[in-house]
Amino acid sequence: MIMELLRYCFLQIFLALAISFLVNAQDQSGFVSIDCGNSKDSSYTDSVTGIKYISDANFTETGVSKSISSDFNTTTLPQQFWYVRSFPEGERNCYTIKLAQGKGFKYLIRASFMYGNYDGEGKPPVFDLYMGINKWDSVVLSNESSIITKEVIHALPTSSVCVCLVTTGFGSPFISALEFRLLKNASYVTDSKLLALHRRLDVGSITNETVRYRDDFCDRIWLPFNFLNYKIISTSSTVDSGISNSYNLPRIVMSTAITTDNASAPLEFHWVPEDPSAKYHIFLHFADLQKLQMNQSREFNIYQNEEYFNGPFSPDYLQSTTLFSTKPMSGETIAFKFVKTNTSNLPPILNALEVYRVLETSESRTDEQDVKAMTNVKSFYGMRKNWQGDPCLPESFVWHGLSCSYDETPNRITSLNLSSSGLVGEIATSISELTSLQYLDLSNNNLSGPVPSLLSELHSLKVLDLRNNPHLGSIPSELMEKSKNGSLTIRVGGNADLCASSSCQKKKKSYVIPIVASVSSLLVLVAAIAVGIIIWRKRARKQPDVRITSLEPKKHQLSYSQIQHMTNNFETKIGEGGFAKVFLGYLDNTQVAVKVLKASVQGYKEFEAEVKLLLRIHHTNLTSLVGFCCENTNLVLIYEYINNGNLKEHLSGGNVRVLSWEERMQIAVDAAQGLEYLHHGCKPPIVHRDVKSANILLNENFEAKIADFGLSKSFPTESRSHLTTVVAGTEGYLDPEYYATGWLTEKSDVYSFGVLILEIITSLPVLQIDRASSERHHISQWVRDLMNTGDIESIVDQRLRGNFDLSSAWKAVEIAMTCLSMDSTERPDMKEVVRELSECLGLERARKRRNVDFDIGKSNTITRDFRESEVTPRSR
Numbered sequence: 001m002i003m004e005l006l007r008y009c010f011l012q013i014f015l016a017l018a019i020s021f022l023v024n025a026q027d028q029s030g031f032v033s034i035d036c037g038n039s040k041d042s043s044y045t046d047s048v049t050g051i052k053y054i055s056d057a058n059f060t061e062t063g064v065s066k067s068i069s070s071d072f073n074t075t076t077l078p079q080q081f082w083y084v085r086s087f088p089e090g091e092r093n094c095y096t097i098k099l100a101q102g103k104g105f106k107y108l109i110r111a112s113f114m115y116g117n118y119d120g121e122g123k124p125p126v127f128d129l130y131m132g133i134n135k136w137d138s139v140v141l142s143n144e145s146s147i148i149t150k151e152v153i154h155a156l157p158t159s160s161v162c163v164c165l166v167t168t169g170f171g172s173p174f175i176s177a178l179e180f181r182l183l184k185n186a187s188y189v190t191d192s193k194l195l196a197l198h199r200r201l202d203v204g205s206i207t208n209e210t211v212r213y214r215d216d217f218c219d220r221i222w223l224p225f226n227f228l229n230y231k232i233i234s235t236s237s238t239v240d241s242g243i244s245n246s247y248n249l250p251r252i253v254m255s256t257a258i259t260t261d262n263a264s265a266p267l268e269f270h271w272v273p274e275d276p277s278a279k280y281h282i283f284l285h286f287a288d289l290q291k292l293q294m295n296q297s298r299e300f301n302i303y304q305n306e307e308y309f310n311g312p313f314s315p316d317y318l319q320s321t322t323l324f325s326t327k328p329m330s331g332e333t334i335a336f337k338f339v340k341t342n343t344s345n346l347p348p349i350l351n352a353l354e355v356y357r358v359l360e361t362s363e364s365r366t367d368e369q370d371v372k373a374m375t376n377v378k379s380f381y382g383m384r385k386n387w388q389g390d391p392c393l394p395e396s397f398v399w400h401g402l403s404c405s406y407d408e409t410p411n412r413i414t415s416l417n418l419s420s421s422g423l424v425g426e427i428a429t430s431i432s433e434l435t436s437l438q439y440l441d442l443s444n445n446n447l448s449g450p451v452p453s454l455l456s457e458l459h460s461l462k463v464l465d466l467r468n469n470p471h472l473g474s475i476p477s478e479l480m481e482k483s484k485n486g487s488l489t490i491r492v493g494g495n496a497d498l499c500a501s502s503s504c505q506k507k508k509k510s511y512v513i514p515i516v517a518s519v520s521s522l523l524v525l526v527a528a529i530a531v532g533i534i535i536w537r538k539r540a541r542k543q544p545d546v547r548i549t550s551l552e553p554k555k556h557q558l559s560y561s562q563i564q565h566m567t568n569n570f571e572t573k574i575g576e577g578g579f580a581k582v583f584l585g586y587l588d589n590t591q592v593a594v595k596v597l598k599a600s601v602q603g604y605k606e607f608e609a610e611v612k613l614l615l616r617i618h619h620t621n622l623t624s625l626v627g628f629c630c631e632n633t634n635l636v637l638i639y640e641y642i643n644n645g646n647l648k649e650h651l652s653g654g655n656v657r658v659l660s661w662e663e664r665m666q667i668a669v670d671a672a673q674g675l676e677y678l679h680h681g682c683k684p685p686i687v688h689r690d691v692k693s694a695n696i697l698l699n700e701n702f703e704a705k706i707a708d709f710g711l712s713k714s715f716p717t718e719s720r721s722h723l724t725t726v727v728a729g730t731e732g733y734l735d736p737e738y739y740a741t742g743w744l745t746e747k748s749d750v751y752s753f754g755v756l757i758l759e760i761i762t763s764l765p766v767l768q769i770d771r772a773s774s775e776r777h778h779i780s781q782w783v784r785d786l787m788n789t790g791d792i793e794s795i796v797d798q799r800l801r802g803n804f805d806l807s808s809a810w811k812a813v814e815i816a817m818t819c820l821s822m823d824s825t826e827r828p829d830m831k832e833v834v835r836e837l838s839e840c841l842g843l844e845r846a847r848k849r850r851n852v853d854f855d856i857g858k859s860n861t862i863t864r865d866f867r868e869s870e871v872t873p874r875s876r
């Protein structure tokens with residue numbers, strides 16, 4: 001979802017990418033170089049390597065961007081290490097990268113880490129790195145400035161790669177960079193699917209410098225290495241990596257070698273594996289650097305732990321050859337010995353050397369269609385949860401709400417529980433592609449529309465739980481058949497609209513029996529009806545007469561003398577705007593807000609038309625119009641009275657009670673829903689035209705209701721845009737496109753809503769005036785600047801003291817920024833905004849739930865922390 005929202009930013013990346021590819025298409029076409037944590041619209045070329053890096057925003061959905069402490073930002077530190085992406089939430093977080101050359105292609109994949117005290121804790125975390133479902137390595141950094149790189153060579157089994165970071169209980173995982181380098185298919189061919197780099201050495205280096213891209217077209221990193229006691233030989237001639245050699249070895253690495261002084265002495269080296277059972281593959285690279293005379297010969301045999309490995313072998317002059325074994329080796333010590341043959345009069349040589357460790361790969365895999373279907377469901381609902389990587393594997397990280405069957409290969413998804421997941425919109429049809437599904441729980445959401453008949457294609461489905469989705473439409477006959485013949489249990493209850501559709505009503509009677517409403521759901525239903533009746537009764541007593549008899553429009557219309565009476569002759573003024581004064585009034589003992597318009601604002605006809613429209617609009621997040629008066633030049637609107645002030649007052653510094661992050665997100669969701677209703681629930685759609693914090697009213701439960709439809713203009717649906725003569729709205733909230741063109745669409749409200757979200761996040765005024773230059777700065781500029789530094793905590797209202805979910809905050813900022821896209825077509829519609837903001841709310845609630853456990857743990861450890869008493873001396 002967020003991907004869609006961020007289209008605009010990505011467009012910029014792609015433009016940058018497109019340009020960079022033009023410049024150097026040949027060299028980096030097989031590269032994907034990701035600078036993790038870098039802001040999403042910046043890409044750059046590394047000044048030393050010339051490699052183009054892009055941001056990671058497109059490849060991961062979670063985590064927060066952080067910059068390292070300036071203490072560790074040395075002049076020689078590559079730019080990739082300036083920022084990291086940190087994952088404070090969730091046990092497993094993944095990057096998913098779809099590569100242009102995917103399935104079956106071989107890649108070198110490199111992850112780099114430098115802690116740089118980015119979190120101010122002064123202690124590098126310890127965590128695990130996974131390649132898809134297989135453990136790759138543990139990341140253990142010795143100090144703040146140490147840099148670790150982990151590399152694998154991997155022939156991709158699927159078109160996309162998943163790299164995951166997994167917590168081990170020692171701090172939040174993070175990552176600095178992630179790089180992909182396409183290798184030739186014929187290089188590094190072994191029996192093992194996943195090879196982790198152990199050593200890659202440029203032996204006999206005379207420069208003592210690390211070699212990588214541009215010297216190495218595949219951007220392998222070669223470390224200089226010199227054995228004591230061996231002689232270095234080198235050439236200034238060019239070493240050809242050879243047509244038959246697919247390794248594309250860098251010339252500078254191959255143009256130096258080691259050899260023995262004494263031709264009869266063997267050339268030897270060895271290493272001691274940490275784990276004697278670890279399996280290794282070795283790749284030995286040779287090229288002779290000496291032009292041999294007729295009477296000279298260089299020929300040697302290679303032994304591994306005294307056993308024959310390869311030979312007799314004579315390296316070609318200035319041509320690279322690679323020797324390796326396809327079978328892995330292991331042992332307490334792994335020793336290599338090159339011994340010249342009796343007929344040879346020159347000593348053995350070695351130019352370069354690579355050692356890889358075999359990573360165990362799990363044979364189990366999940367059905368590709370199931371994976372695809374779940375990925376679609378995930379993006380359809382914009383689900384976060386822990387839904388990352390493979391849905392069923394590893395078994396310890398199965399996606400929440402899923403059950404899988406591991407009896408068959410590939411694994412299948414057998415149960416999907418999306419109960420209470422805050423789902424809105426229709427039922428995702430992709431669910432019908434989970435063909436082994438037996439149990440499907442969609443209860444306690446806000447799903448709407450008909451139940452897709454495709455679900456009847458799930459032949460194993462035994463239980464379908466649809467309870468408590470008040471707006472769900474009809475159940476298709478195919479499913480009803482299954483329910484009737486007993487092969488499927490459909491649970492319903494709390495589905496007010498379920499039988500509202502015509503097809504449903506026609507056959508209503510035959511449906512009553514087969515739908516199995518469990519006893520508990522029936523009870524819930526009965527209880528709900530009872531509560532409903534009680535509430536309805538209460539309301540009926542409390543509410544003013546006009547609302548109940550809403551079928552008779554005349555009753556809404558009051559005379560001016562009635563208005564005078566109900567306001568006690570305009571005794572209590574509760575507000576005043578450019579167009580109207582607002583007074584407190586009483587209608588049948590209920591408080592109402594009486595808005596007296598300054599007469600010249602609208603023509604009488606227009607006024608009446610608009611009022612009729614407004615009287616039809618009822619939504620919990622909109623202030624209801626309950627009546628009006630239209631006598632001579634007196635134009636009066638009567639609204640329900642919302643008693644807890646407006647959002648602007650609650651956000652402003654003067655208010656003692658600081659709104660919590662959860663409250664803010666709830667208010668944002670409420671307001672978004674109100675606006676969504678105006679845009680998508682009303683026919684014709686209504687553009688508010690003056691969305692701002694002062695127009696968001698709060699009731700005693702801090703539920704938000706949008707007010708002031710005074711500027712609303714209904715406009716025809718056939719032409720989505722409408723040219724208005726006067727551009728109206730409030731400065732700072734005004735859509736610049738609307739301002740420039742005069743064309744008004746719903747997207748103008750979306751822009752204003754973006755500004756509103758920023759207000760909610762920051763509690764700052766929309767326009768700030770620089771005292772020195774008296775220039776005015778818009779809140780969005782300020783936020784954008786801070787976003788680039790990755791510092792979310794200084795964006796959010798400081799009074800919250802960091803007490804909020806970071807990803808929730810990031811997401812909220814991102815939503816706001818997409819709403820603020822200059823081009824209105826880039827802005828999301830309010831449906832999307834509602835969905836995204838609901839996720840922000842969900843993330844914050846999830847954090848709060850977690851924190852309950854966390855706080856308990858924390859209080860237990862406080863007694864062991866003696867420092868506290870040292871720093872707080874008691875006053876006597």
Ligand SMILES: *[C@@H]1O[C@H](CO)[C@@H](O)[C@H](O)[C@H]1NC(C)=O
Nearest residue numbers: 003004006007010058097098
């Ligand atoms: C980035 O995301 C967009 C969709 O939002 C996708 O089309 C594009 O392929 C992605 N870019 C890369 C490099 O994966």
Ligand SMILES: *[C@@H]1O[C@H](CO)[C@@H](O)[C@H](O)[C@H]1NC(C)=O
Nearest residue numbers: 067068069070073075082083
């Ligand atoms: C690191 O230093 C460079 C200048 O040498 C500066 O441009 C960059 O912003 C610094 N990065 C961080 C994260 O502090």
Ligand SMILES: *[C@@H]1O[C@H](CO)[C@@H](O)[C@H](O)[C@H]1NC(C)=O
Nearest residue numbers: 103104105106155185186189
């Ligand atoms: C790479 O080689 C393997 C066999 O070694 C083959 O199965 C695979 O299809 C090849 N991939 C490509 C992209 O050529």
Ligand SMILES: *[C@@H]1O[C@H](CO)[C@@H](O)[C@H](O)[C@H]1NC(C)=O
Nearest residue numbers: 141142143144145146147148
């Ligand atoms: C950090 O650790 C590395 C080894 O990983 C070491 O070479 C380096 O000197 C250490 N730096 C500091 C500042 O301790």
Ligand SMILES: *[C@@H]1O[C@H](CO)[C@@H](O)[C@H](O)[C@H]1NC(C)=O
Nearest residue numbers: 205206207208209224225226
């Ligand atoms: C490289 O290191 C070797 C010893 O390891 C040293 O003898 C040689 O001078 C160094 N070369 C350069 C160019 O620094």
Ligand SMILES: *[C@@H]1O[C@H](CO)[C@@H](O)[C@H](O)[C@H]1NC(C)=O
Nearest residue numbers: 260261262263264265266267
């Ligand atoms: C050369 O090496 C062989 C075998 O290790 C040894 O027997 C011989 O003494 C060595 N010669 C010299 C001059 O060191």
Ligand SMILES: *[C@@H]1O[C@H](CO)[C@@H](O)[C@H](O)[C@H]1NC(C)=O
Nearest residue numbers: 293294295296297344345346
């Ligand atoms: C090889 O032949 C050259 C002359 O072409 C001679 O100088 C050299 O000693 C010979 N080397 C050996 C090992 O016989």
Ligand SMILES: *[C@@H]1O[C@H](CO)[C@@H](O)[C@H](O)[C@H]1NC(C)=O
Nearest residue numbers: 264312339340341342343344
């Ligand atoms: C090479 O010489 C060694 C002794 O120096 C001998 O044991 C071996 O059999 C010889 N090999 C060949 C192939 O002549």
Ligand SMILES: *[C@@H]1O[C@H](CO)[C@@H](O)[C@H](O)[C@H]1NC(C)=O
Nearest residue numbers: 401417418419420421439441
């Ligand atoms: C489905 O999820 C809901 C909410 O997470 C939970 O209450 C319910 O027990 C789950 N159902 C099953 C069968 O696990």
Ligand SMILES: *[C@@H]1O[C@H](CO)[C@@H](O)[C@H](O)[C@H]1NC(C)=O
Nearest residue numbers: 424425446447448471673681
């Ligand atoms: C549920 O969905 C309906 C329409 O699909 C919408 O009118 C209503 O506001 C939604 N309610 C919540 C709580 O999301």
